[in-house]
Amino acid sequence: MGQQLHRRTATTLRRVGLVATLGALVLLAGCSAETQQEWKNLAMPDPATEQAQHIFELWRWAWVAALATGVVVWGLIFWVVVRYRRRSHDEIPVQTRYNLPLEIFYTIAPVIMVIVFFYHTVNVQNAVLEDTEQDHTIDVVGQQWSWTFNYTGEDAVDSEVVWTSGYGGNIPTLVLPVGETTQFNLHSPDVIHSFGVPGFLMKMDVIPGRVNHYEVTPDTEGTFVGKCYELCGSYHSRMLFNVEVVSAEEYDEHLRDLEEQGYTSDEPLLGGVDVRDQAGLEPAEEESE
Known part of the structure; x- marks a missing residue:
C-alpha cells in the first residue's frame, strides 16, 4: 500500500513538473527580446553604467x-x-x-x-556612492509634478547654467555623454521624490532641505526611461523623463541648442514654481486637470 502511494505521488509530481515546464516555455516564447533578456538577467535590465x-x-x-x-x-x-x-495507520514517528x-x-x-x-x-x-573626479554636474530638481535638469558650469556654452524642464505637460529629456562621469545633485522644493533610471540600476531619494548626490558613468549609448519612485501626490505618475546617452560631441551640441533657445540662467533653477517664469521666459500653459 505504501509503495503504491509512493509511486502515485512520484507520478503526480512528474506531471506537475512537466506542465510547469511547458507553461514556462510558452510564456518565454511569447515574450519580447527585451523581456527575455531581463529573464536571463534574473528580472534585471542590462546595466548601462x-x-x-x-x-x-x-x-x-x-x-x-x-x-x-x-x-x-x-x-x-x-x-x-x-x-x-x-x-x-497506527505508526508513531520517533x-x-x-x-x-x-x-x-x-x-x-x-x-x-x-x-x-x-x-x-x-x-x-x-x-x-564613491565621489570621483566628475566631468559634469547636473542639478536635478524634482517638484510636483515634473523634473528640471540644470547643466552647470559646462565649457561648451558661455552661460553658467543651461536647463530643460518638463513643465507644461511635456516629458523632459536628460542628455548624458557616454564614457564621462556625471554627478547628479538632487533638490526638492516641496515633498520627497525619488530620482531613478532602471537602466542605471540606481535610484535615490530627493529630500527637501537636503542635497543628495551620486555619480554615473554611462558606457552604452541609447535611450532610457526614468521616473519618480516615491509616491509624491495626485500626479505622481506624470513624473517621467527620458534619458539620451550620446557622444560627447552630441552632448555639447545639445547644450548649445538649449543656450540658443534661451534656456539659460546665472544659477540653477531650484524653486517650486514654473521654471520658465522663474527664468524670465514665457510661462508654460497650465496643465489641464
Whole structure:
C-alpha cells in the first residue's frame, strides 16, 4: 500500500513538473527580446553604467545564494517527507528533542548568511556612492509634478547654467555623454521624490532641505526611461523623463541648442514654481486637470 502511494505521488509530481515546464516555455516564447533578456538577467535590465555593474553582480550572486539555499531546504523537506512518511495507520514517528548540534547549526548558519550579504552590500554601496573626479554636474530638481535638469558650469556654452524642464505637460529629456562621469545633485522644493533610471540600476531619494548626490558613468549609448519612485501626490505618475546617452560631441551640441533657445540662467533653477517664469521666459500653459 505504501509503495503504491509512493509511486502515485512520484507520478503526480512528474506531471506537475512537466506542465510547469511547458507553461514556462510558452510564456518565454511569447515574450519580447527585451523581456527575455531581463529573464536571463534574473528580472534585471542590462546595466548601462560602470556603477550599475556592481549592483548587477550583487543582484545576480544574491539570486545564486538564494537558489542554493532553496535547493538545500527543498531537498531536506522532500527527503524527510519520503524517509519518514507514515507506513501504517497506527505508526508513531520517533520523537526527537534537544538535538544540540542541529539547533546550533540552524542558528549559526542564517547569522553567517546575513553577515556575508551585509558585507557585500556595503562594498557595493561604497563603490556606487564613491565621489570621483566628475566631468559634469547636473542639478536635478524634482517638484510636483515634473523634473528640471540644470547643466552647470559646462565649457561648451558661455552661460553658467543651461536647463530643460518638463513643465507644461511635456516629458523632459536628460542628455548624458557616454564614457564621462556625471554627478547628479538632487533638490526638492516641496515633498520627497525619488530620482531613478532602471537602466542605471540606481535610484535615490530627493529630500527637501537636503542635497543628495551620486555619480554615473554611462558606457552604452541609447535611450532610457526614468521616473519618480516615491509616491509624491495626485500626479505622481506624470513624473517621467527620458534619458539620451550620446557622444560627447552630441552632448555639447545639445547644450548649445538649449543656450540658443534661451534656456539659460546665472544659477540653477531650484524653486517650486514654473521654471520658465522663474527664468524670465514665457510661462508654460497650465496643465489641464
